[in-house]
Every structure is written in structure tokens, then in C-alpha cells.
Amino acid sequence: MYKLASIVLIIFNLLLTHYCVAQTACGQSQYMDHLKQTQPETYYHFIENYKRLSTEFRLKKKGTITDTIYRIPVFFNILSRNNRTVNFTKLDTMLAVLNRGFNRGDDTSIVREPFADNIANVRIEFYRALLDINGDTIKRLRAKNSFYYYEADDKMKYDDIGLSAYHPEKYLNIWVCNLTKLWGYATPPVYAAHWPESYYKPLHLQGIVLDFTTIVTEYSNNFEERRKTIIHEAGHYLGLRHTWGDGHLVIAGDSSECWRDDGIKDTPYTITPSRKCDDSKNTCIEKEGPDYPDQYENYMDYTNQTCAVMFTNEQKDLMLYNLTNLRSTIYDTAYRYTEIPEEYSPHYQTEIKAYPNPVKEDLHLEFSNIYLNRTVGLEIYSTQGKSVYHEVIVANFRKVISLNSLSAGVYYLEISADNNLIFRRKIVVLGP
Known part of the structure; x- marks a missing residue:
């Protein structure tokens, strides 16, 4: 028992x-x-x-x-x-x-x-x-x-x-x-x-x-x-x-x-x-x-x-x-794309500028009047589709993105507004 x-x-x-x-x-x-x-x-x-x-x-x-x-x-x-x-x-x-x-x-x-x-x-x-x-x-x-x-x-x-x-x-x-x-x-x-x-x-x-x-x-x-x-x-x-x-x-x-x-x-x-x-x-x-x-x-x-x-x-x-x-x-x-067309939308490309390209340190963005004070999303991807930069901003005339931390190579910049992709550009980074 x-x-x-x-x-x-x-x-x-x-x-x-x-x-x-x-x-x-x-x-x-x-x-x-x-x-x-x-x-x-x-x-x-x-x-x-x-x-x-x-x-x-x-x-x-x-x-x-x-x-x-x-x-x-x-x-x-x-x-x-x-x-x-x-x-x-x-x-x-x-x-x-x-x-x-x-x-x-x-x-x-x-x-x-x-x-x-x-x-x-x-x-x-x-x-x-x-x-x-x-x-x-x-x-x-x-x-x-x-x-x-x-x-x-x-x-x-x-x-x-x-x-x-x-x-x-x-x-x-x-x-x-x-x-x-x-x-x-x-x-x-x-x-x-x-x-x-x-x-x-x-x-x-x-x-x-x-x-x-x-x-x-x-x-x-x-x-x-x-x-x-x-x-x-x-x-x-x-x-x-x-x-x-x-x-x-x-x-x-x-x-x-x-x-x-x-x-x-x-x-x-x-x-x-x-x-x-x-x-x-x-x-x-x-x-x-x-x-x-x-x-x-x-x-x-x-x-x-x-x-x-x-x-x-x-x-x-x-x-x-x-x-x-x-x-x-x-x-x-x-x-994510391994190859992205250089031009995404001819209309919006004239409203947003990204330079210099190739870029060594700072990437400069310029927005036209139609985007002032609007919320836009910025994202940069590697060719493997990995996001290396993401930020949501209220657009001003200019925005500077520091790329000092990125290795040399090809990247893709995408900008969106109102849940729509409005800008895509291939960027060549020369590296630190």
C-alpha cells in the first residue's frame, strides 16, 4: 500500500x-x-x-x-x-x-x-x-x-x-x-x-x-x-x-x-x-x-x-x-527586385530628386511643393532585398540621408506616400 x-x-x-x-x-x-x-x-x-x-x-x-x-x-x-x-x-x-x-x-x-x-x-x-x-x-x-x-x-x-x-x-x-x-x-x-x-x-x-x-x-x-x-x-x-x-x-x-x-x-x-x-x-x-x-x-x-x-x-x-x-x-x-527600372514614374521623378549618384557619404533628397508637409516613407534596400534604412518623415524641401555605414555596392531607394510607391531609384554607394 x-x-x-x-x-x-x-x-x-x-x-x-x-x-x-x-x-x-x-x-x-x-x-x-x-x-x-x-x-x-x-x-x-x-x-x-x-x-x-x-x-x-x-x-x-x-x-x-x-x-x-x-x-x-x-x-x-x-x-x-x-x-x-x-x-x-x-x-x-x-x-x-x-x-x-x-x-x-x-x-x-x-x-x-x-x-x-x-x-x-x-x-x-x-x-x-x-x-x-x-x-x-x-x-x-x-x-x-x-x-x-x-x-x-x-x-x-x-x-x-x-x-x-x-x-x-x-x-x-x-x-x-x-x-x-x-x-x-x-x-x-x-x-x-x-x-x-x-x-x-x-x-x-x-x-x-x-x-x-x-x-x-x-x-x-x-x-x-x-x-x-x-x-x-x-x-x-x-x-x-x-x-x-x-x-x-x-x-x-x-x-x-x-x-x-x-x-x-x-x-x-x-x-x-x-x-x-x-x-x-x-x-x-x-x-x-x-x-x-x-x-x-x-x-x-x-x-x-x-x-x-x-x-x-x-x-x-x-x-x-x-x-x-x-x-x-x-x-x-x-x-523586392534584383533588377529595378531606373525610372519608375516619369511624373513623380520630376517632383523628387536624389543626388549625387554615385554617392560616397550623404544622399540629398529634394521635394517639390506638392510634397511639402506631407508624410512620406523612405526606404533603402540592398540587391538581396534587405532593408538597410527606413524612416518616415514629414517632407521639407530637402532631406539628407547619411550613408557612411553602408558598404560599397548597388542599393535601391524607394519613397512612398499615401500607401503608394511614388519614387524608385538605383543608387551606387562608393563606400567609406
Whole structure:
């Protein structure tokens, strides 16, 4: 009897420990548990709709798009406690981490051979919103003092104890606040494949929630372990599930639970999240085809974040499908070309001048009267399509752009106004 009680106690402690640790990394499971308590039909929706939604996505999904960058403006809502401060520089640093993840910027040399040929470049860029909904320059953060420690229950998204979303149809809203026992969580798109209907939230609750410790070094003793949380949560926001399909209370080794999949064909079946970069971890034996180990390199796992460096190509396809179909009002596009015509629009070319060309240090722009006091976007790309300069300005007669930091080579200048491309010019930089 004593042995039986001890075994039961050990199993209970293992489950409890696993549950608590899981909440620390990502609040998606806690968010699901909250919904399960308030909407008991959640579990049954999942069982009923899972295969149907998976099939629907594969029938509808579009092919990989290689010539377009999707750009998503981000609006931050800061709920500060105990004088914790965040500024634009810290937020831009966090977005740089996010953009490396979505544009294959992390060191993928650690990816093991079975997965090395399937590392996706998602080609989504996130940028801090510079203009508000009226087109005026955003000069200060939207912030509020708050003494709450929030749960994964969306209370931070209401003005009484938090901040309501700012035009979520146009901006990805990110709440930065103090969370209890978790690093972040996010809401998937409404009607996203692989998610039960009970997880679909109204527009004013859509977005990402992050704990302070995931974005500011001085507020965390293990910031390096948490800094990629934003990549993981952005994956949820665009419709990805955890690689193990959220069977988060399953005892490791129970192969009957291998059906708890993420709905993505090119991620291996997995029962439980990875906690470290363990080459030997293989929780599901594949019944058909190659038997791959658990993919701890994936951003949608819980791995130590030095090892989380990739999305797969089908994860990319699903995120782009969800973005262009289910979040179609929130992004704009920038097309990349290896060869761009010297003249884009003869009419507008006479209204804007860019010189000297070739240029060594400073590029001078001149705007005619029709653009004075109008908001215009300036962007410079390399021939590989990488953005090396981006700024939104209110046009004056002249604007000087310093190019001292650019290596010698060919670049492309694009100027836009009112969401229309009005000027494109090839620029030869002579280098420092």
C-alpha cells in the first residue's frame, strides 16, 4: 500500500512540475485551461474540428511567396509596475530579435541534418508604428501605471485595470506587463486552422502579451533564455500551435498520445515540449516514413532559446496564409527586385530628386511643393532585398540621408506616400 501511494504521489508531482514549468515559458497552455474552465466545450471542439481544419488548410493554402516582404506595424501598450520603464530603443531591440527569427537571421548552423534543408525564411518584418491612425507621428509610448500581476485571462486588455487595444485591425497590439508564472501568450486568428472555435477571440482582444522580463535585461536574471519569447508568441498570433499539439499534461512515453499534433506535416510528431537541446529526445515513433527525433530547434517548442532557431516551410506557408486571409488589414507589402527600372514614374521623378549618384557619404533628397508637409516613407534596400534604412518623415524641401555605414555596392531607394510607391531609384554607394 505504501509503495502504491508513493508511486501515485511521484506521478502527481511529475505532472504538477511539468505543468508549472510549461506555464513559465509560454502562457498558451494556461490560456487554454482558462478557456476550458469558462467554456467547457473547448476540448470537444478540438477533437471534432481538428482533422477538418487541417484538411481545409491544406486545400486552401497558397504556394510559397518569394518576392514579397510583408510588413506589420506594432503598437505597444505598456503597463508598468514599481518604476519599470521601457523606451523606444528597448522596444526596437526586441523587434530586432523578432525580425531575425522571421527572416532566418539566427544561427541555423546548429540545426541537425534531418531538418537542415527545411529552414524557412518567412519574410515578415515587424516595425514599431511611427504614425497613429490619423497619420500623426507617435511621439511617446502609450503607458499606464499598474500594480497588477496579470494572468492569461485578457484583463490587461481593458481600460479599468489595463489598456484597451489600439485599432487592432491596423496594428499588432503588444501588451508589456507583469505576468504571473508565465512569459507571454497570444491569440490566434479567428478561423485559423488547427485551433478550436473556443479560442477565437473578438478583435479588441487580439494581440500578444509579454512579461517585462522577456524584453528588458535588467528585469530578468535569465534574459537570454527569455528573449525569443516574442518570436514564439508571434507564431501563435499568426496561427501556429506548439509543436507537440498542446498535450501538455501527458506523461512522456505514452505513444497513444502521438495524435496530439500541431497540424504541420514537416514537424515531427511530439508528445511533450523540449526543455533542452537533447539530441536523443524522440517521444513519438513514426508509423510511416522516417522516424525523426523531436525538433527542439523549432521556435514553437519550449527549448532553451539558444537552440530555438527555425520555422519550417509549412509553418511559413500557414502563417502567410493566415496573414493574407485572416489578418489581411494589418500588413502592407514591399516588393523586392534584383533588377529595378531606373525610372519608375516619369511624373513623380520630376517632383523628387536624389543626388549625387554615385554617392560616397550623404544622399540629398529634394521635394517639390506638392510634397511639402506631407508624410512620406523612405526606404533603402540592398540587391538581396534587405532593408538597410527606413524612416518616415514629414517632407521639407530637402532631406539628407547619411550613408557612411553602408558598404560599397548597388542599393535601391524607394519613397512612398499615401500607401503608394511614388519614387524608385538605383543608387551606387562608393563606400567609406
